[in-house]
Amino acid sequence: MTTTPETITINSFVMNEEIEKEREPSATHGRLLPPPEATYHSFEAASNAITAWTKVQGYALTIRLTQRNKNNEIYRRQFRCSRGTRQNNGYLDDSTRLRCTSSTKEGCPMAIWCIADDSANPAGAWNVRWLKDQEKSHFHTHSAVTNLSAFAPHRRAERTEEMEDFMLKHDIANVPASKMLVLLQQHFPGSLQTKRDINNFKYQIRRRALGSATPAEGALQALEENNFFYRYVIDENTNRLKRMFMAHPDNVKLFSTNHDLILMDCTFKTNRYNKPLLNICGSTANNKTFTIAVAILGGERESEFVWAFEQLFELIRLERIDLLEVFIVDRDRASLNALQVVFPSVPIRLCVWHISKDILARCRKSFQMVPVSGSRNGQYEDMEIVDQFMELYYQAASAKTAQEFEETREKLHECWEEGAAYLDNEWWPHKEMIVSLWTDKVVNFDQTSTSRVEASHAKMKKWLETGRADIYSFIMKLTSLWSQVSSTLSQVHSSETITLPFRYQDPFYAPCLRRISTYALSFVFDEIKWANQELKDLEQQRKKQSTESSTLSSIEPFSETNNIRSICTGVYTHTMGTPCRHRLRDLKEQGLSLEPKEFHKHWWLDRSVDNPQTSSPILEFTTQIRSRFKRNGTWSRKTGSGKYGSRREELVSEQRDQNSTINQSRRRQERTRLRPLASSITNSTPNNSLITSANPTPSLLPNLTPAPTLSPILPQVQVHSSQTNAGAHNIYCGFPPPLQQQQPAVNLQQYPYIHQQANLPQYQFLTPPLQTYNYQPQVQPCLPSPLSFQPNSIPSSQTNMPPPPGPRSTYIPSRASDFSRYTSFSSNFSHGA
Ligand SMILES: [Zn+2]
Ligand SMILES: [Zn+2]
Structure with missing residues (x-):
């Protein structure tokens, strides 16, 4: 370490003068004092004292030189200013340097010694001594720094076990580094830790957990330890993972009771291998989405999907699930074909949103439509033919009879031949999964799109924080997400089994309360409202007709045949799995109450019970709603005073x-x-x-x-x-x-x-x-x-x-x-x- 102090001194003095000019006169700059010469009872005590001293002075010391005794124990340590040694590491120049790195070093020569009192006994007392040339211990080439978090030695020194434990706990809860920093500063006031320290620590935790295993080995181990249902395929030549299917145990449990409806969609940017992630979701009776399983696939070929669905089939077999009602999938043809291979008897419904998006994209391409300038949501200019074509498409998709469908199809051809041909090739081969004529025969529990899978993707990605997670962190992070989601869902489910919404405190609902989810009951509530509205409308119509007939004798008087209620087609009950307004009206008219058997098992809170207990919950008194002020137009007291008023009448x-x-x-x-x-x-x-x-x-x-x-x-x-x-x-x-x-x-x-x-x-x-x-x-x-x-x-x-x-x-x-x-x-x- 032969440096030339003269040149450094000259340089640094010039630099200091420059800084001096820029800085305010009150800024900390002056002689930085070395730790005082003293004796401490141990090296730790000496080291702590040095750190405390240098913190006050605004610089940091690091151990640069050690000397050992005969027993190979360190008995001398030299502390040097952290800004000592050379600026450049010497062997890289601009042509060979790959990363844009930087250094705080500027060759500050300041140093002190820390020497054991007895060189043979380093466990005893230690002395802090200045260098022989005392000027060197007092001289710095730089001024003090006000924010000590700039010094890595100080940040390292303050990191206690308690602090690491704190960070570890928050890492398990998947708290991002920026939030963890805020929490850390609240919990440890004056903490010098930076976001980078936290990220480095997170990486350390990961390294420690993985040990000598590769991320893939670590991932498989984690799956095994967490009792996942998982299957994977390894490429024999390269010994690399090819595809992987995994289902969290809590999700499997949810699936075993909520298996009527399966929604699926693929997403990207979840892992660093750029592999598609197949997200298989279910929906609970309370209308909450959960992930049944995910599969990282080798690609988007049909064989990949077939493999994934075979694993799903195995899961279904293991869980002894006997019934799948419907699959709702997006437009991907490979997955569609694969589904028909593995589950030939389960009806499929295509996501309506994906189809219309696809057709619209086709229209825009063909007509070379330009996006509206300045629109952020990708809005396109209006074009009459496109609007007309889309309108006809929706009409065809909602056709109730084969004739209606064929007629609209012809109209589509008249409207725009190319587009109609595209529909013929792409979509109408799957018309059974699109057009109401066929889809109305399949229960869908009010789900016609895969939007809730998209929401699940978004949640997953947010939790993962990065789109480039490796397989180990992917599994570790999602495990905590899935545990959290399933515990929330189970809490929601439990609270539903004990809560009694006031809205349904009517004897009519009594047998269903706490047995059917409130979400399903809300459909019933709305249907009853509609049924009442329909009756009201009919009544009005009747009145209108009777007045008309009284004034105009030529119109034939109101007849009972006009009072026809809307005809029940059964579609509502069939697709929703809840009773329709006609059925509800019949029940009400017969004085019967709503029984759980009117609902599909999907809406049952506990589907394992075939005949729920017959004892109905005890309901409160009916609340008579009284207007606060209107009392037959009479006022016996001053407004607002008295028993029902907010103001008390004075004595x-x-x-x-x-x-x-x-x-x-x-x-x-x-x-x-x-x-x-x-x-x-x-x-x-x-x-x-x-x-x-x-x-x-x-x-x-x-x-x-x-x-x-x-x-x-x-x-x-x-x-x-x-x-x-x-x-x-x-x-x-x-x-x-x-x-x-x-x-x-x-x-x-x-x-x-x-x-x-x-x-x-x-x-x-x-x-x-x-x-x-x-x-x-x-x-x-x-x-x-x-x-x-x-x-x-x-x-x-x-x-x-x-x-x-x-x-x-x-x-x-x-x-x-x-x-x-x-x-x-x-x-x-x-x-x-
Ligand atoms: Zn220094
Ligand atoms: Zn009906």
């Missing part, structure tokens, strides 16, 4: 006590609500005075004569009206008028004008439901009994304004009958005509 004592909190809060509420009104009034009055000023202020209503000050307080009065002999309305306050003189209603919109005509002094109150109303002062507000009150007996010449009714002047009826009349009256008043 008598509270009504009297204006300082009580309930009154205060209510007053505050009222004030807020009436602020726009109240703020426009100049003569605001103190509380407790409803009418205080004889000087009227301008009213807000344009046609209203000036009224005295408005008070935002809620008056504790009831207001009524009656008509005087002169025809004007009297508005009473505090008690009802005599019953014989009651007027049922006063139109609020009108009565400002009435008062204007009568030329009577006007007063205004504010109450929450009314906003404004007028008050006639001639009326004596406080009379001993409401029933003895006679308004006409009060002299009309009385002009002195009576004191406003206090909060206690609310009318209290003496008899129940009075009360009802009274309430109905005030209700009419409050709400106008």
